[in-house]
Amino acid sequence: MNRLPASQSKGEASTQRKSSSLPKRILSSCAFVPILYGAMFTGWGPEIHLIVASVIQGWAMWEFFTIAERKGVRVPLTILIILGVALQIVGYLGFRGVDVRAPLTLLAVSVPSMLFIWQMSRGVDGALRDVSAALLGFVYASVPLGLLFAIRELPNGAMLIMLLLTANFCSDIGAFFVGSHYGKHKLCPTISPKKTVEGAFGAVAGALLGTLAMGFLVQAINGEPGIFLGISRPGPTRYLHATALAVLLSIFGMIGDLGESLLKREAGVKDSGNLFPGHGGILDVIDALLFNTPIFYVYARLFFG
Numbered sequence: 270m271n272r273l274p275a276s277q278s279k280g281e282a283s284t285q286r287k288s289s290s291l292p293k294r295i296l297s298s299c300a301f302v303p304i305l306y307g308a309m310f311t312g313w314g315p316e317i318h319l320i321v322a323s324v325i326q327g328w329a330m331w332e333f334f335t336i337a338e339r340k341g342v343r344v345p346l347t348i349l350i351i352l353g354v355a356l357q358i359v360g361y362l363g364f365r366g367v368d369v370r371a372p373l374t375l376l377a378v379s380v381p382s383m384l385f386i387w388q389m390s391r392g393v394d395g396a397l398r399d400v401s402a403a404l405l406g407f408v409y410a411s412v413p414l415g416l417l418f419a420i421r422e423l424p425n426g427a428m429l430i431m432l433l434l435t436a437n438f439c440s441d442i443g444a445f446f447v448g449s450h451y452g453k454h455k456l457c458p459t460i461s462p463k464k465t466v467e468g469a470f471g472a473v474a475g476a477l478l479g480t481l482a483m484g485f486l487v488q489a490i491n492g493e494p495g496i497f498l499g500i501s502r503p504g505p506t507r508y509l510h511a512t513a514l515a516v517l518l519s520i521f522g523m524i525g526d527l528g529e530s531l532l533k534r535e536a537g538v539k540d541s542g543n544l545f546p547g548h549g550g551i552l553d554v555i556d557a558l559l560f561n562t563p564i565f566y567v568y569a570r571l572f573f574g
Contacts, residue, residue, distance in 0.1 A: 304317070304321060305431075305434065308321055309427040309428075309430060309431060310427060314427070315361060315364055315365070315418075315421075316361075318361070318417070318418070318421070319357055319358065319360075319361045322357045322360075322414045322415070322417060322418075323353070323354045323357045323358075325414060325551060325555065326350075326353045326354070326356075326357065326410050326411045326414045326415075327350040327353060327354065328544075328550075328551045329410040329551045329552050329555060329559075330346065330349055330350055330353060330406055330407070330410045330411065331346065331350070332541040332542050332550045332551055332552040333406045333409065333410055333532075333541070333552060334346055334349075334402075334406055335541075335542075336532060336533060336536045336538055336541060337402050337406065337532075337536070339536040339537065339538065340535070340536055341395070341398070342395075342398060342399055342402040343391075343395065343399050344384075344399055344402060344403040344406065345383070345384070345387045345403070348383055348384075348387065349403060349406065349407050352376065352379065352380055352383065352407065352411075353407065353410065353411035355376060356376060356411050356412070356415045357411075357414065357415055357418075359372045359373055359376060359415070360415045360416075360417070360418030360419065361418055363418060363419065363422065364418045364421055364422050380404070380407055381400075381404065384400050384403050384404065385400065388400050409559060410552075410559065412563075413558065413559045413560075413562040413563055414559075414562070416562050416563060416566045417430060417562065419566055420433070420562075420565065420566050420569055423569055423570070423573055424499075424573060425499035425500075425573075426499070427499070428487070428498050428499030429498070429499035429500075429565075429569055429573065430499075431483075431487075431498060431499070432480060432483075432484070432498040432499055432500070432511070432514065433518065433558075433561070433562065433565045434558075435479055435480055435483045435498070436476040436479065436480045436514060436515050436518040436519065436522075436561075437476075437518060437522055437557055437558050437561060438479065439475040439476050439478065439479025439480065440472040440473070440475050440476035440479075440515075440518065440519040440522050440523075440557065441472070441475070441522070441557065442475050442479075443471040443472050443473070443474050443475015443476065443478070443479070443519075444464075444468040444469065444471045444472035444475065444519075444523070445468070445471075446471060446475070447467055447468055447470065447471025447472075447474070447475075448463070448464065448465045448467055448468025448471055449468075451467045451471075452464075452465030452466075452467045452468050453465065453467060454466040454467065456468065456469055456527075457527055460527055460530050460531050460534055461526075461527055461530040461534070464523075464526075464527070464530075469523055472519045472522065472523055473515070473516055473519045473520070475519070476515040476516070476518055476519035476522075477512060477515040477516065477519075479515075480498065480511050480512075480514070480515040481508070481511060481512070481515075483498060484497045484498040484500075484508075484511055485497075497511060498511065499573070500573065510572060510573075513568075514565065514568060517561070517564055517565075517568065518561040518564065518565060521557075521560045521561040521564045522557030522558070522560060522561045523557070524560055525556045525557040525558070525559055525560030525561065526556050526557050528556070528560065529541070529552060529553070529556035540553050541553050
């Protein structure tokens, strides 16, 4: 009986394992769909948004500092989570029309102040490491999620958020599918050996195809030719904006993905958690979103605000 070379057998087995995890990744992501719909398009949407964002940022910070603890970092996690929830509440109040400039300023001062006070109570040892890691974790896990309320304040804000999430999801699926089947050239082997150049192109293609397909679907259902996933620009300009956003978000999403991989590799962990089959933890699911949300906000503010 003919036998396949050992390297080929291993490669096919690896491809089969990756392919079998693709449905798990899709199902894990689709589990959020009812929550997202409720948060964006129901009467209690902003309140659901606030609760979901608060839970996600708290969980993401917990995972981040669980990873950081492997390198000896110690932080006041409870204080940071409370401050993160406060940031989400400020975003919610801003969406409801409250002037939040004073609360935002107070929060910006409170975060470093609380960290320094906490560190002073513990002494000098490890101060620079712990305070720096705490500030990074707060900005990394909480601030981008707080920006979602700022995006929501823009015209057609709920649909713009759906555009952001659609591009993020389809980019992840495109990168995984193309990379697992056709990936040959390593993208950044020292940080993430499994990511490939082909997968990177798949991420861009996935975001582009998914965003345009979703846009045409929503446009057909609503019967509003002037609104394309929240982009209310006449003529072909709206498709150009959707294309530009899909490309930008997939690129910065990959940077976010590699950034989290950098931290995990230095700490010696594979995933930030095991909450979602095929994905890992919360941080593994939103790592790209944490980077491309600020990019999306700036773009939307410049062109749609």
